[in-house]
Amino acid sequence: MLSSLAYSLAKSGRKVLIFERDLTPPDRIVGELLQPGGCMRLQRLGLQHCLDNIDSFDVQGYRVFWGSQSVDIPYPERETEMHWFEDEKRSPERLQKLEETNRLDKRQEGRSFHHGRFVDSLRRAAIAQDNVTMIEGAVNELLTCASTGRTLGVRATPRPGQTNAGDKRTAETFDYFAPLTFIADGCFSKFRRQLLPEALQPVVRSNFVGLILEHADMPSPGHGHVILRKGGNLRADERGVGPVLVYQLSKDETRMLVDVPGAKPPSMANGELKEYLRKHVTPSLPLQLLPSFNAALESQVPSHRLRSMPCSYLPPKSQGTQAEGAIIAGDAMNMRHPLTGGGMTVALNDVCILTELLGGGKRVGEIETGIDGLQVIDLSEWDHIRKALKTWHWKRKGVASVINVLAQALYSLFSADDASLEVLKTGCFKYFELGGERLMGPVVLLAAIAPSPMLLVYHFFSVAFYSIYVLFTQPRSLTKGIDNAASISEPGLLQYPMLAVRSVMVFAVACRVLLPYMFSEAILVYLHRKTHDIAKYCTNRRSLTGSDCSYICSK
Numbered sequence: 054m055l056s057s058l059a060y061s062l063a064k065s066g067r068k069v070l071i072f073e074r075d076l077t078p079p080d081r082i083v084g085e086l087l088q089p090g091g092c093m094r095l096q097r098l099g100l101q102h103c104l105d106n107i108d109s110f111d112v113q114g115y116r117v118f119w120g121s122q123s124v125d126i127p128y129p130e131r132e133t134e135m136h137w138f139e140d141e142k143r144s145p146e147r148l149q150k151l152e153e154t155n156r157l158d159k160r161q162e163g164r165s166f167h168h169g170r171f172v173d174s175l176r177r178a179a180i181a182q183d184n185v186t187m188i189e190g191a192v193n194e195l196l197t198c199a200s201t202g203r204t205l206g207v208r209a210t211p212r213p214g215q216t217n218a219g220d221k222r223t224a225e226t227f228d229y230f231a232p233l234t235f236i237a238d239g240c241f242s243k244f245r246r247q248l249l250p251e252a253l254q255p256v257v258r259s260n261f262v263g264l265i266l267e268h269a270d271m272p273s274p275g276h277g278h279v280i281l282r283k284g285g286n287l288r289a290d291e292r293g294v295g296p297v298l299v300y301q302l303s304k305d306e307t308r309m310l311v312d313v314p315g316a317k318p319p320s321m322a323n324g325e326l327k328e329y330l331r332k333h334v335t336p337s338l339p340l341q342l343l344p345s346f347n348a349a350l351e352s353q354v355p356s357h358r359l360r361s362m363p364c365s366y367l368p369p370k371s372q373g374t375q376a377e378g379a380i381i382a383g384d385a386m387n388m389r390h391p392l393t394g395g396g397m398t399v400a401l402n403d404v405c406i407l408t409e410l411l412g413g414g415k416r417v418g419e420i421e422t423g424i425d426g427l428q429v430i431d432l433s434e435w436d437h438i439r440k441a442l443k444t445w446h447w448k449r450k451g452v453a454s455v456i457n458v459l460a461q462a463l464y465s466l467f468s469a470d471d472a473s474l475e476v477l478k479t480g481c482f483k484y485f486e487l488g489g490e491r492l493m494g495p496v497v498l499l500a501a502i503a504p505s506p507m508l509l510v511y512h513f514f515s516v517a518f519y520s521i522y523v524l525f526t527q528p529r530s531l532t533k534g535i536d537n538a539a540s541i542s543e544p545g546l547l548q549y550p551m552l553a554v555r556s557v558m559v560f561a562v563a564c565r566v567l568l569p570y571m572f573s574e575a576i577l578v579y580l581h582r583k584t585h586d587i588a589k590y591c592t593n594r595r596s597l598t599g600s601d602c603s604y605i606c607s608k
């Protein structure tokens with residue numbers, strides 16, 4: 054996130070100093086698939102060239118596998134983007150450009166790549182700006198004013214030979230001062246507690262274990278594969294695996310991420326993890342993937358070793374009142390389950406909004422910066438920043454909260470560990486099978502093409518009701534998983550009261566899955582505010598033009 058923010062702030066006229074602990078391209082199992090909504094954000098920032106020459110791979114959608122069945126979920130046509138920029142100024146040039154792109158290429162695309170190559174490309178774009186200085190070194194602490202508590206800058210240890218500027222405190226440590234400090238130090242943030250003392254701790258529900266498959270025979274090339282566990286409930290002593298993601302990183306290499314429920318995965322050192330994967334992943338995998346999966350488990354290539362990362366949820370927190378002089382962003386401030394690959398899209402969306410609100414007045418890509426168009430914000434005036442932060446907090450929700458809630462709710466369904474969730478998982482799969490709007494609605498949310506909290510709520514509860522319908526009409530497919538359905542008889546009349554009780558439980562579980570996240574993301578407050586804003590906008594617009602504004606009202 055930091056490089057894209059440094060780039061856009063610099064383009065808008067700010068002078069930026071950026072610290073990065075290690076400037077070698079990171080070798081991690083995170084951030085390898087950028088949703089179409091993220092690609093659009095990159096384009097808005099003028100950074101789309103960072104996806105070129107990194108051996109990235111076009112992603113045209115998903116295929117969800119469940120037992121012997123699968124359903125394709127293609128990304129929608131490009132026109133959908135027209136309705137996307139809900140909160141933003143839609144300039145005639147942008148609409149014209151979109152129309153031109155539509156004529157050339159009809160379908161939205163995401164991109165997958167080696168995370169390190171993409172990050173390196175973003176860093177190079179940032180460093181190429183005259184007013185960006187990038188220093189390789191670790192930030193050790195924040196410098197604060199003793200009387201006001203305001204953050205004044207950072208104390209950092211540059212790698213030897215990096216700089217000879219600054220106040221020398223010890224042999225290698227320097228103090229750096231700035232009117233405004235951004236902290237985006239990732240999921241294991243060291244400064245989160247200090248800047249957001251009231252924020253909740255991240256909750257880890259599972260870990261993703263990453264493998265690299267070489268020359269994998271992909272069942273649906275150009276698509277992300279989501280593989281759901283076969284069968285119904287597990288025994289209490291059986292841990293099982295959650296969903297498995299598979300997507301190509303380049304022509305030869307394919308990433309597999311296996312979700313292992315629980316706060317800690319089995320030990321890698323004593324070989325438990327390998328055995329665990331062999332036992333639990335093999336039965337769910339499409340046969341085509343088995344040879345490359347087995348080879349990956351035995352791979353001796355150091356960069357292909359098994360690795361794991363926690364999948365955390367951290368709701369966002371409004372800023373501006375607690376700590377002055379600093380802004381915390383990226384995973385350090387807000388995280389969601391990586392199942393839907395939405396983290397970088399949220400980060401890029403944040404960069405767009407922050408650039409617009411805090412920018413130095415020059416246009417960046419397609420973004421006009423400064424609160425009122427080209428008005429420059431004085432970064433040393435905290436009152437201005439506080440207002441901008443409040444706006445950011447609410448404005449980002451349209452995208453961030455939808456992605457966050459969707460990721461958490463889908464994860465609950467796809468990792469179903471009780472009978473009611475299993476019913477919802479089946480219902481969800483069958484809902485996708487219906488196609489049309491039932492497929493396009495969820496995918497525009499997932500791809501962050503048309504994120505809308507109302508659309509999310511609508512499709513989530515549609516899935517819940519459809520699951521109940523399936524429970525009554527096709528109970529075979531729900532009792533023991535789709536592949537064992539034939540062995541179960543249809544319910545007799547006497548079983549209907551039982552099904553009615555189960556359907557109430559299913560609905561209650563659906564509410565339990567969605568509502569806590571809706572509350573922690575304050576989506577209802579957001580919707581209330583938005584309705585208020587739209588009503589105000591409509592009234593103003595009517596009085597100005599006398600025309601109807603059905604497009605905006607219909608949002």
Ligand SMILES: Cc1cc2nc3c(=O)[nH]c(=O)nc-3n(C[C@H](O)[C@H](O)[C@H](O)COP(=O)(O)OP(=O)(O)OC[C@H]3O[C@@H](n4cnc5c(N)ncnc54)[C@H](O)[C@@H]3O)c2cc1C
Binds near residue numbers: 191362
């Ligand atoms: C398993 C997994 C898979 C994921 N897959 C996807 C995906 O496919 N698509 C997607 O969009 N998102 C994905 N995400 C989420 C995505 O990786 C994050 O949302 C994104 O990387 C957040 O960016 P960030 O800049 O906040 O943090 P990071 O990318 O973690 O960057 C933080 C940077 O800060 C530096 N740093 C930390 N501390 C210091 C310090 N003290 N001094 C100097 N530098 C420091 C680090 O070196 C690092 O470079 C995934 C997450 C996980 C856990």
